[in-house]
Amino acid sequence: MNNSLSVRHLLGIKQLTPEDIQLIFHHAEKFKKVINQPIKKVPSLRDITIANLFFENSTRTKLSFELAEKRLSADIVNFSSSGSSVKKGETLIDTVNNILSMKIDMVVMRHSSPGAPHFLKENTNTVIVNAGDGTHEHPTQGLLDSFSIREKIGDLKGKKVAIVGDIKHSRVALSNIFCLQKQGAEVMVCGPATLIPRNIKELGVQVEYDLVKAVEWADAVNMLRIQIERQASSDKEVPNFPSLREYSNLYQLNNEVLIKAKNNPLILHPGPINRGVEITTELADGEQSLVLQQVENGVAIRMAVIYLLASHIKR
Numbered sequence: 033m034n035n036s037l038s039v040r041h042l043l044g045i046k047q048l049t050p051e052d053i054q055l056i057f058h059h060a061e062k063f064k065k066v067i068n069q070p071i072k073k074v075p076s077l078r079d080i081t082i083a084n085l086f087f088e089n090s091t092r093t094k095l096s097f098e099l100a101e102k103r104l105s106a107d108i109v110n111f112s113s114s115g116s117s118v119k120k121g122e123t124l125i126d127t128v129n130n131i132l133s134m135k136i137d138m139v140v141m142r143h144s145s146p147g148a149p150h151f152l153k154e155n156t157n158t159v160i161v162n163a164g165d166g167t168h169e170h171p172t173q174g175l176l177d178s179f180s181i182r183e184k185i186g187d188l189k190g191k192k193v194a195i196v197g198d199i200k201h202s203r204v205a206l207s208n209i210f211c212l213q214k215q216g217a218e219v220m221v222c223g224p225a226t227l228i229p230r231n232i233k234e235l236g237v238q239v240e241y242d243l244v245k246a247v248e249w250a251d252a253v254n255m256l257r258i259q260i261e262r263q264a265s266s267d268k269e270v271p272n273f274p275s276l277r278e279y280s281n282l283y284q285l286n287n288e289v290l291i292k293a294k295n296n297p298l299i300l301h302p303g304p305i306n307r308g309v310e311i312t313t314e315l316a317d318g319e320q321s322l323v324l325q326q327v328e329n330g331v332a333i334r335m336a337v338i339y340l341l342a343s344h345i346k347r
């Protein structure tokens with residue numbers, strides 16, 4: 033196994049090799065043991081300063097990165113665009129350059145514009161970690177989802193994973209597709225035709241419009257949130273589905289679907305969950321659900337990513 037990543041930044045899973053993914057998992061396993069010990073901290077990044085720049089709302093990812101950095105003993109600064117000078121019209125590059133002039137080594141960034149972290153990479157000298165860019169990629173989510181499935185059912189080669197719901201607006205879907213395929217898993221996407229990008233088959237995934245068939249096929253189902261905030265933004269746009277109730281009638285994961293499919297796959301959800309819309313509370317909190325393991329694993333995965341990328345920083 034290599035002992036360093038092939039990339040200097042984590043912009044997306046697309047740029048990672050299968051060996052990079054295995055290396056991140058190898059370190060995440062070690063860090064998971066660390067965060068379950070009475071002393072949950074290691075001194076690895078004592079001389080590193082990381083800025084967490086969140087230009088879009090987040091609960092899990094923001095807290096998880098912050099905790100991962102603290103567990104590695106890094107110094108951190110947190111920035112949220114709400115309440116900042118972004119509201120006075122400051123540009124992304126000006127905001128970032130001002131922050132970087134405070135001698136920051138690494139930037140973790142969430143932004144609503146696809147490609148924003150790539151733009152930063154081109155325009156700064158710092159190490160960039162993408163914490164979700166619009167509808168494009170959410171690489172650490174893709175990694176932690178695979179890591180959580182792998183913990184339960186082992187090597188993902190030949191395993192079947194269905195990603196269900198709002199594929200069109202989901203950065204989690206794309207990062208999961210790349211991550212699963214790079215480990216040799218088969219991937220299916222399922223949802224209403226209006227929420228499935230037209231050319232998605234070009235990525236080598238199967239497309240299924242019937243939730244029962246997708247659940248029947250899968251070893252694990254990843255239920256995506258309906259991204260209400262990214263649906264039709266004006267009265268002139270045609271909505272992607274008539275109502276949440278109609279969406280739930282066809283695409284909600286519930287006991288009735290599991291019984292019809294005669295299958296009991298692992299259940300994942302990246303959060304935040306619209307309880308009663310894409311999944312029932314019973315299943316979100318049930319025995320097959322990995323939802324809270326995903327959150328726990330997120331800290332270990334982010335520790336691994338930051339630790340490995342920090343080796344590119346000149347000290």
Ligand code: CP
Binds near residue numbers: 089091093094173304
């Ligand atoms: N899964 C995820 O990205 O959640 P947050 O938006 O709360 O960070």
